[in-house]
Amino acid sequence: MSARPVTTEDLLPFPLVPEGTTAKDIDDAVSLPMESFPTRRWWIAFSFSLGLLLIFSVNVTITVSQGIGTWGVNNPVGWGFAIVNLVFWIGIGHAGTLISAILFLFRQHWRTAIARFAEAMTLFAVLCAVQFPVLHTGRPWLAIYWMVPYPNHNNLWTNFRSPLEWDVFAISTYGTVSFLFWFLGLIPDLALARDRAKHPLRKFIYGLLSLGWNGSNRAWSHYERAYGLFAAIATPLVLSVHSVISFDFAASIVPGWHTTIFPPYFVAGAILSGFAMVTLVVVLLRKMFNLQHLVTESHLEVMNKIMLATALMVGYAYASEFFVAWYSGVLYEKYVFLNRAMGPYAWGYWSMVTCNVFVPQLLWFKKFRRNPWLMVPIVILVNVGMWFERFVIIVTSLHRDYLPAAWGMYHPTWVDAGLLVGSFGLFFTLVLLFVRFLPTIAVSELKGAVLQKHAGAHHE
Amino acid sequence: MNKPIVEAGTVGLVDDLSGTIPSKPKLGDKLLEGKQEKVGVVGLFDDPHALVKAAEKVRDAGWKQWDCHTPFPVHGLDAAMGLGWSKLPTIALSLGFTGAALALLMQYWMSAVSYPVHIGGKPLFSWPAFVPITFEMFVLFTAAGTVLTGLWMCKLGRWHSPLHDSGVMAEVSSSRFALVLSAKDELWSDGARSLLDEAGCTDVRDLFEDVDDGRIL
Structure with missing residues (x-):
């Protein structure tokens, strides 16, 4: 009977902070970016992001004032960059919820150091994502009429049998719940910021929040x-959101879209791209704010392992799609997949496979999992690959579906490109403002995980 | 009960042991004008383990109006304080199921009653198609219910308390552990602080609050 109660320490794959770190050290390290004048690195990054945000604003203005005729969308490819970007950004967001919710349920205490970053990222990614379907309506000021069931002059309601309407509910719920979850986690840390604040205005604002x-x-x-x-x-919400997004495709009869593998395939892809983005942001921020002792290489290694696992799942899904297309014996299905790999958009397909399946294989090597400068190119390429995945799914299926007479090509315009590039400006501007004004690490949770073990307070 | 009134001009924290009033003003002092009343005592610990032991003593002594204040949730403190399971999930989930029912009802009414559209003899109440929105509304109502119930149950939205004014909160936020005995309790007496002394607390202070305080911050 040597059974000893399981402690937090037993559940940790690696020490969360260096030996001897005190509560004050953690408070000081996390509060430093909020309490000191921004560094040069921050200003450089912020100016760059604002520049991209300006590009976004200009292209939104063009789109809204002149209509989506300025985009490359046409008949047959009615869904272009906008829907690609929507799915891409929603996917990015999923890692945040995965880290904050699913890893919490599995008692993965290492998540504490990165959970807050990741949740904030979710929120900003969802914000980027919703820009695109709203802009895609062409007249965003009427979007409420098309999307939300409210009693209107025509006595018309929205079509609840349409996956696009499910999207409205899924994404708005996701955004709201992500915000509430994030804010709930922030409350004790905002109290710490309030109690540390010297300036009355800071004390008032953090006190209020x-x-x-x-x-x-x-x-x-x-x-x-x-x-x-x-x-x-x-947890079920995050799985449902990307599943509902995949229904936009799976519930149609377009070859290459009408397939039951889509929900799990989309969720796996979302986790892959989301973790890649979290890793990228975390690597840059821990360098920018000297948080290397709280967000350690071991944290990065665990995230990279999850990326490797999801990259394998995504690779399996690519192979499985091909197999099922051949096995189905349906002429159109078979053609769409051959066209993906060998048609006019083959460069997109092979970029996707290279970036999502081949490049992450480097993560089998410990060096690539632990060295920030070696993993940065990998995570950037994974994000490029995941963007191409959505491009391939949307454009190659639409541009050649059934009748060759109705085939066409899709060429994005510079407004499309500006909106895509600009959305990164929106994202990174918000990320940088977040790290400047709010606690970037869940201080109370980290202290709970670290200090209880020193104190040895384990009561049953 | 026994609530001594302290003269105007004193600060939130009085060192009872020496009987002197700290002369150096602390943060928030300038706000404290007018009469103050003693609302309890606070014992500060450096070790969560000691706090849990003290909490067990206070619980066994039969106190009702008291609380512990910690920088993070301390394992075993709920049991040591004699707190039961929070009812929050029950309330939040009830709201969630209400939301789901409303969502299904809304879709039924809009699709089958208010403006029925007949397409190929398909059923108007095609419930499988209504599942995603019903589920999303369940999640949304549960989440909103959790936050609203949480704000109410955690008594948030009250920005001002003796702990904040006295500076005890700043110590707790960082790394100390406080046990507060309220003067509102039936067991309250001037000897209440001896309970904390017995529990091994070396830093016991009186807590004061302004009389008739209308401030929100």
Whole structure:
């Protein structure tokens, strides 16, 4: 009977912080970017992001004032960059919810150091994503009329049997829940920021946002249950959101889209691209704000392992699609897949396979999993590949579907390109403002995981 | 009960042991004007383990109006304080199921009653197609319900308390562990702080609050 209660320490694959780190060290390290004047690196990154955001604004203005005739979309390819970008950005967001909810349910305590980054990233990625379908309506000021069921002059309701309408509900719910989850996690850390603040204005703003949190254990008791419940509902939510997005395609009869593998295939791809983006942002931020001792190479290694696993799943899905197309014996299905690999958009297909399946194989080597400068090119390429995946799915299926007489080609315009590039400006501007003004690491959670083990307070 | 009134001009924190009033003003001091009343005592610990032990003592003594304040949720403190399971999930999930029912009802009414569109003899209430939105509304209502119930149950939205004014909160936010005995409790007496002394607390202070305070911050 040597059974000893399982402690937090036992569940950790590696030490979360260096030996001897105190609560004050953690507070100071996390609060530093919020309490000091931004560094040169921050200003350079921020100016660059603002520049991209300006490109975005200009192209949104062009799109809204002149219509989506300025885009490359045509007949037969009615869904171009906008839908590619929508699926891409929603996918990026999924890693955040995965880290904050699913890894929480599995008691993966290493997540504490990156969960906040990842949740914020989810929020900003969803914000980028929703720009595109709204712009795609051509007249965004009427979007509410088309998307939301409200009592209107024509007595018409939306079509609840359409996956596009499911999207409206799925994405708006996802955005709202991600925001609430993120804010819930922020409350105790905002209270810390309030208590550390010297300037009355800072104290007022952080005080207001922290809602008077006082660390009461009666509150913690509810708070922990609330957090657990949030994790439990966010998990099926994140799986449902990309599944519903995949229904936009799977519920149609377009060859290459009408397939049952889509929901899990889309979710795996979303996790791959999301983890790639989290890794990229984390590598840059820990360097920018000297958080290397809190977000260690071991954290990066674990994330890279998840990327490797999902890259294999995605690779399997690519192979499986080809097999099923051949095995189905359907002429159109077979043609669409041959056309993907050997047709006019073969460069897109092979970029996708190279970036998503071949490049991540480097992560089998420990050196690539632990060295930030070796993994940065990999994660960038994975994001390029995941963007091409959506491009390949959307454009190659639409441009040659059934009748050769109705075939066509899709050529994006510079407005399409500007919106894509510009959306990264929107994303990174928000990320940089977030790291400047809010605690980027879940301080209370990290302290709980680190300090309880030193104190040895393990009661059953 | 026994609530001594302290003269105007004192700050939020009085060192009872020495009987002196700290002369150096602390953050938030300038706001404290007018009469103050003693609302309880606070004991500060450096070790969560000691806090849990002290909480067990206070619980066994039969206190009701008291609380612990910690920088992170401490394992075993709920049991040591005698707290039961939070009812929050029950309330939030009830709201969630209400949301799901409303979503299904909305889709039924709009598709089959308000503006029925007959297409190829297909059923108007095609419920499988209504599942995704019903599910999403379940999640949305549960999430909103969790946050609203949480704000209410955690008593958030009250920006001002003696802990904040006295500076105890700043110590707790960082790394200390506080146990507060409220003067509102039936067991309250001037000897309440001896309970904390007995529990091994070396840093016991009185807590004061302004009388008739209308501030929100």
